[in-house]
Amino acid sequence: MKRAVQRAAFGLLLAVLVVYLLFPFYYAVVTSFTSGSQIFEVHYWPPALDFGNYLRVFGEQPFGRNILNSLLVATVVVGLSLLLGLTAAFALARIRFRGRGPLLLAILATSMFPQVAVLSGLFELIRALGLFNNPLGLMLSYLIFTLPFTVWVLTAFIRDLPVEIEEAALLDGAGPLTLVFRVFLPMLWPAMVATGLLAFIVAWNEFLFALTFTLSNAQRTVPVAIALISGGSEHELPWGNVMAASVTVTVPLIVLVLVFQRRLVAGMTAGAVKG
Amino acid sequence: MAAVRLEQVRKSFGPVDVIPGIDLHIQPRELVVFVGPSGCGKSTLLRLIAGLEEVSDGRIHIGERDVTDLPPAERGVSMVFQSYALYPHMDVYRNIAFGLKLARTDRRTIDQKVREAARMLQIEELLRRRPRELSGGQRQRVAIARAIVRDPQVFLFDEPLSNLDAALRVQTRIEIARMHQQFDASMVYVTHDQVEAMTLADRMVVLNRGRVEQVGPPTELYRRPANVFVAGFLGSPTMNLLPVEIADGTAALPGGGRLGLGETPVRGPATLGLRPEHLRLLAGGNAEAAFNARLELVEELGEARIVHLRLADGTPLTVRHHHDDLPAPGGTVAVGLTGPHWHLFDTDGQRATGSD
Numbered sequence: 081m082k083r084a085v086q087r088a089a090f091g092l093l094l095a096v097l098v099v100y101l102l103f104p105f106y107y108a109v110v111t112s113f114t115s116g117s118q119i120f121e122v123h124y125w126p127p128a129l130d131f132g133n134y135l136r137v138f139g140e141q142p143f144g145r146n147i148l149n150s151l152l153v154a155t156v157v158v159g160l161s162l163l164l165g166l167t168a169a170f171a172l173a174r175i176r177f178r179g180r181g182p183l184l185l186a187i188l189a190t191s192m193f194p195q196v197a198v199l200s201g202l203f204e205l206i207r208a209l210g211l212f213n214n215p216l217g218l219m220l221s222y223l224i225f226t227l228p229f230t231v232w233v234l235t236a237f238i239r240d241l242p243v244e245i246e247e248a249a250l251l252d253g254a255g256p257l258t259l260v261f262r263v264f265l266p267m268l269w270p271a272m273v274a275t276g277l278l279a280f281i282v283a284w285n286e287f288l289f290a291l292t293f294t295l296s297n298a299q300r301t302v303p304v305a306i307a308l309i310s311g312g313s314e315h316e317l318p319w320g321n322v323m324a325a326s327v328t329v330t331v332p333l334i335v336l337v338l339v340f341q342r343r344l345v346a347g348m349t350a351g352a353v354k355g
Numbered sequence: 356m357a358a359v360r361l362e363q364v365r366k367s368f369g370p371v372d373v374i375p376g377i378d379l380h381i382q383p384r385e386l387v388v389f390v391g392p393s394g395c396g397k398s399t400l401l402r403l404i405a406g407l408e409e410v411s412d413g414r415i416h417i418g419e420r421d422v423t424d425l426p427p428a429e430r431g432v433s434m435v436f437q438s439y440a441l442y443p444h445m446d447v448y449r450n451i452a453f454g455l456k457l458a459r460t461d462r463r464t465i466d467q468k469v470r471e472a473a474r475m476l477q478i479e480e481l482l483r484r485r486p487r488e489l490s491g492g493q494r495q496r497v498a499i500a501r502a503i504v505r506d507p508q509v510f511l512f513d514e515p516l517s518n519l520d521a522a523l524r525v526q527t528r529i530e531i532a533r534m535h536q537q538f539d540a541s542m543v544y545v546t547h548d549q550v551e552a553m554t555l556a557d558r559m560v561v562l563n564r565g566r567v568e569q570v571g572p573p574t575e576l577y578r579r580p581a582n583v584f585v586a587g588f589l590g591s592p593t594m595n596l597l598p599v600e601i602a603d604g605t606a607a608l609p610g611g612g613r614l615g616l617g618e619t620p621v622r623g624p625a626t627l628g629l630r631p632e633h634l635r636l637l638a639g640g641n642a643e644a645a646f647n648a649r650l651e652l653v654e655e656l657g658e659a660r661i662v663h664l665r666l667a668d669g670t671p672l673t674v675r676h677h678h679d680d681l682p683a684p685g686g687t688v689a690v691g692l693t694g695p696h697w698h699l700f701d702t703d704g705q706r707a708t709g710s711d
Contacts (some may be wrong), residue, residue: 244440247407252454252505253428266444 104337105330110321119319128316133324142298143325144307150329153215153301154283159220161279162272164223170260172231173238174246182333184235191228195288198224206293221289226279237271237327238264273343302329357418357431357508358383359541364413366399366565369559373399374565376413381509386535386542390552391562392588398513400562404543405434405511412426418508427650428454433502436513437518439494441486441501446695447473450484451501472500475537476530492523498535510534512544528554530705534545549589553577583704586628592673594698595634599627601699610667612646614692621707623701628698631661631675637689645691648672650684664690 111119112133113126137143171177172184202221211217212312249263265272287303294300300308306325309318358411366374374396381387385530389397404415406427420637422430441450447451448469457683472477486494495515498580502510512531516524532555535542546552552559553573561568561576561584563593568588569581580586599606601621606614614627637645648664651671662681672692682688698709 154512242438242440244436244438245442247405247427248434248436248440248442249453251405251409251427251432251434252501253457258457263442266442 106130107274108323109327111319112327115350133320134328136318137321137325137328140321141305141309143305143328145298146300146302147329149215149300150284150302154220154280156215156219156347157226157281158276160187160219160223161226161230162276164269165227165234165273166228166265167260168231169234169238170264171305184232187228187231191225199288199292202289203292212293213299215299217293218286218290218301221293222286223283225286230275230279233275234268234271237268241267272284273340277336277340280336284329284333289309297342357541358416359509359543360414360416361400361404362414362416364400364403364415365411366396366403366408372565374403377565377567379560379567379570381541381543384539386544386555386557388544388546388552388556388559389562390546390549390559390588391568391676393547394564395562396565397547397562398599399565401434401511401513401543401545404509407434408432428457431508432511433505433509434513435495435498435502435515437514439486439498441490441494441497443486445512446485447478447489447497447619450486450497451504454501454505468504469500472503475503476500491519492527495519495527496530499531503534503538506545507540510538510540510542511544514546515544516546516548524551531555534573549591553589559645561588564579565587579706579709580698581706583626583628583700586698586700587660590630592631592675595631596628596671596700597627597629597670597672599625601625608646608666609670612648612666614646615700616697617695619699619708623700624702625707626700626702626704629672629692630696633675633693633696634672634690635693636662636674636676636678636681637691639658645689647687648690650682650686650688652684655680664688 110123110126113128113130114123115130115132118127168187168281172180202224206212206221208215209217209220211220245263245267246259249259256262285303286301287307288303290301291307294304297305302325306329309321309325357378361377361379362366363376363378364374365376377400378407382652389400391397394573399408403410405419406422406425410423410496414421416422417430417432420431437669442453445453451469452465453470460468462498469482475484476499478493478496478500481489481493481497486497489497496519498515515531519527528551531542531544535555544551544555558571559573559576562569563584569576569585576585577589580589580594583596587596597606597608599608601607601616601619601623604617604619606616606625606627608614608627644665648666650662651665652663653676654661654663658677660676660681662674664674666672672690699707701707
């Protein structure tokens with residue numbers, strides 16, 4: 081009897097937590113299927129499955145283009161971060177050189193400044209490079225946040241790999257590139273997937289730089305495009321469209337996490353056990 | 356088939372001289388074992404030969420070539436690691452083939468060599484498995500196969516048996532001895548286990564604090580240790596080393612006993628080395644060649660017993676005893692030599708004289 085009560089209480093606690101975590105997202109989904117003045121009534125269930133908002137999001141602005149922009153930027157950022165992060169982490173973890181400690185700290189320090197602090201300086205830089213209103217500018221600036229944690233996490237992982245394996249590879253005749261890409265990389269997949277996903281999410285959701293460094297609708301990424309969705313008059317905020325757009329852009333993230341779920345979890349536990 | 360020649364090889368890590376300077380010649384086809392307590396520099400010396408560490412000074416030759424400045428892969432050496440160091444993401448076949456593949460060997464030759472090595476080490480059925488699906492002994496076989504396919508001039512073994520359990524250790528030891536007969540390559544083997552060292556070595560190199568204490572065949576090191584360190588390091592239980600005064604061919608033992616040694620040029624203070632197997636407990640009488648000690652503890656080994664004694668002043672002494680008749684602990688026994696087997700070391704710990 082007592083056990084049953086305990087279990088029921090625990091179940092209730094879990095239910096409350098789950099509702100608290102998922103309700104906002106659920107409500108966004110419900111709203112995205114609602115249009116007109118119905119939006120301003122409280123619904124816990126969609127009154128009708130109305131895809132009008134979704135059609136309008138893609139019809140009234142180049143939202144498909146925005147999604148492609150975001151995909152392109154996020155993918156390139158992930159690729160560059162992992163490539164640069166892996167090679168840098170190999171050097172930082174395994175090669176003794178003067179100034180290694182300070183360099184690691186400097187890499188960490190770059191991620192400590194709030195975005196706004198570097199915004200104006202970065203703006204000048206991007207303009208000087210001629211990358212204003214160009215996805216390349218966004219890619220370059222996103223590396224500022226993705227590289228530090230990529231380098232740090234991968235450095236920690238490479239440090240934990242047994243030195244003997246590296247030495248066995250040296251005796252087998254492996255050069256630095258073979259060592260990194262054919263020996264270390266396959267052992268680092270969990271860490272690569274975890275850091276890659278985080279980098280993707282950061283790049284996918286970034287708002288401030290994307291707002292500042294792009295001008296035209298066609299160059300915008302998704303978060304900015306959503307924020308700038310406007311209604312028929314300046315007094316109307318088209319909640320239905322905003323919610324439909326938000327739900328749409330969350331889907332790729334969920335798909336990615338599901339695809340890499342097993343490797344992601346493996347990466348988390350591997351990191352946890354190794355310390 | 357190649358000799359390995361170390362000339363005044365020195366290695367320091369920062370201000371610490373790990374190896375202050377070693378000269379050593381390893382003959383073609385010879386199996387040389389580096390042995391010594393942990394931290395004696397034996398692994399470092401092996402890694403210097405492998406090229407995994409750079410020498411601070413001196414030259415290393417393998418065959419006719421000076422390899423001092425060559426990278427590990429170009430030295431013609433293969434190494435077997437204590438932790439096996441297999442590539443976890445490759446199956447056994449690819450583990451063995453990796454070095455050949457990097458050397459751009461053609462695929463048919465690779466296949467032929469991998470299968471030959473696998474047959475030799477009886478791991479043919481395991482070729483498609485990953486290392487984590489293998490037992491420790493199987494992993495070590497794969498590591499040895501990986502070393503073999505590269506046709507090295509010198510095999511290097513870094514404590515290859517330390518991670519195996521006792522039964523497998525003996526079995527793998529025999530396998531390595533067999534490999535040594537089969538291949539023309541020289542072998543350098545590092546271990547802290549003196550049984551491994553004694554059973555495998557053509558010659559042993561006893562190292563202590565980065566210095567060579569003695570080089571020679573196992574029996575010679577056992578019978579004629581060059582100094583107190585080697586004397587105490589080899590043999591189990593270890594040799595009894597007693598501080599004595601020598602006068603007229605007789606040693607005055609600590610605690611008042613005396614032991615006649617016969618003719619000896621040594622006079623004055625010295626260290627007397629007596630192996631436990633060269634001592635025996637006497638039933639009685641024959642006081643001339645014996646001294647008394649108190650029996651403290653007996654360890655049963657089955658084929659023999661290790662008897663722990665104390666001299667009158669408390670100096671410990673061990674005797675390997677082969678008979679059943681033993682007094683109870685606390686009793687007094689007479690101890691004598693089984694024959695003229697003793698070693699004398701001078702005050703610097705160097706061998707002065709002795710009869711093996």
